[in-house]
Amino acid sequence: MTGSQDQHVPGASPTVTVLAGGVGGAKLAQGLARCVEDLTVVVNTADDVELYGLAISPDLDTVMYTLAGVANPATGWGVIDETYEALGAMQRLGEPTWFTLGDRDLATHVLRTDRLRQGRPLSAVTAELAAALGVRARLLPMTDDRVATIVETPAGTLGFQEYFVARRHQDEVVGLTFDGIDAARPAPGVLAALADADVVVLAPSNPFVSIGPVLAVPGVRAALAGTRARRVGVSPIVAGDALKGPAADMLRGLGHEVSALGVARLYQGLLDVLCIDEQDRELAAPIEDLGIEVLVTQAVMQGPEDRERLARELLVAAGAA
Numbered sequence: 001m002t003g004s005q006d007q008h009v010p011g012a013s014p015t016v017t018v019l020a021g022g023v024g025g026a027k028l029a030q031g032l033a034r035c036v037e038d039l040t041v042v043v044n045t046a047d048d049v050e051l052y053g054l055a056i057s058p059d060l061d062t063v064m065y066t067l068a069g070v071a072n073p074a075t076g077w078g079v080i081d082e083t084y085e086a087l088g089a090m091q092r093l094g095e096p097t098w099f100t101l102g103d104r105d106l107a108t109h110v111l112r113t114d115r116l117r118q119g120r121p122l123s124a125v126t127a128e129l130a131a132a133l134g135v136r137a138r139l140l141p142m143t144d145d146r147v148a149t150i151v152e153t154p155a156g157t158l159g160f161q162e163y164f165v166a167r168r169h170q171d172e173v174v175g176l177t178f179d180g181i182d183a184a185r186p187a188p189g190v191l192a193a194l195a196d197a198d199v200v201v202l203a204p205s206n207p208f209v210s211i212g213p214v215l216a217v218p219g220v221r222a223a224l225a226g227t228r229a230r231r232v233g234v235s236p237i238v239a240g241d242a243l244k245g246p247a248a249d250m251l252r253g254l255g256h257e258v259s260a261l262g263v264a265r266l267y268q269g270l271l272d273v274l275c276i277d278e279q280d281r282e283l284a285a286p287i288e289d290l291g292i293e294v295l296v297t298q299a300v301m302q303g304p305e306d307r308e309r310l311a312r313e314l315l316v317a318a319g320a321a
């Protein structure tokens with residue numbers, strides 16, 4: 001396999017690292033997993049939450065279930081063919097049930113919590129869970145340390161899942177902080193995955209609350225800025241709106257242009273190529289003016305075949321396929 005000492009050999013399977021949040025990142029990671037042998041996914045953990053005493057890592061689980069082929073296709077998160085008996089029992093016991101935890105999903109949280117209580121780091125627990133589900137890609141949390149996204153809104157300060165799920169991301173976002181980020185260290189393997197890759201992909205995940213925390217882990221932004229890998233991003237904003245979730249509202253609320261150009265400005269200096277949708281073709285020239293090459297294609301992934309199609313186009317744009 002190629003590494004930072006070698007240039008990628010055309011025709012050989014490249015070493016690819018993806019920075020990802022939840023559903024969008026998971027879909028692209030699945031497409032890439034169908035194209036390359038050596039795939040590492042570095043996942044946001046700043047929206048992790050503790051409920052009923054259980055350690056829940058929604059983005060890690062979304063990527064893990066998607067790569068294992070057991071994600072709920074209707075939502076993108078959670079497990080296919082779920083039942084919700086335990087949640088119903090929680091409700092009868094008077095517990096809040098705004099976070100929809102299925103019975104099968106609960107098994108993951110019970111095991112994760114047990115292993116963490118034994119003192120094992122999240123990265124090791126994640127590797128164990130992913131291996132048990134047959135995931136071949138290397139799945140890494142951005143850090144083993146606790147980091148929590150705090151959302152400032154006119155209604156007050158909210159934890160991320162309280163903002164996102166309980167209040168359906170309807171509050172205006174006036175500020176974001178990542179509690180614990182200054183003391184966080186990249187999980188084992190994260191910096192090497194950036195340094196040794198042929199291609200680093202920034203998934204079409206929310207730049208503020210999905211990719212943002214990953215880049216904010218001390219050392220990660222510098223590793224991405226300094227890697228010899230070709231760095232390819234996919235805009236999560238298409239035709240002035242978010243593919244999913246509150247990315248458009250956040251760009252607007254935090255004073256940025258709500259477009260792929262706004263995304264390009266956020267990632268300036270960290271990307272060699274930005275993939276934008278055909279509907280945004282007219283933004284190619286201003287993005288190129290920022291020193292970022294542009295791939296114009298159908299950037300919205302439909303089904304699993306389409307995830308592979310987009311992944312392959314990204315690898316070609318990176319000169320690695």
Ligand code: FO1
Nearest residue numbers: 021022047058061077078098099100101165
């Ligand atoms: N997202 C929702 O919108 N509503 C839910 O009830 C919900 C439950 C849930 C349970 C487990 C899990 O792994 C993810 C879950 N998500 C839910 C998704 C998650 O909150 C967000 O997609 C991410 O945190 C943002 O990337």
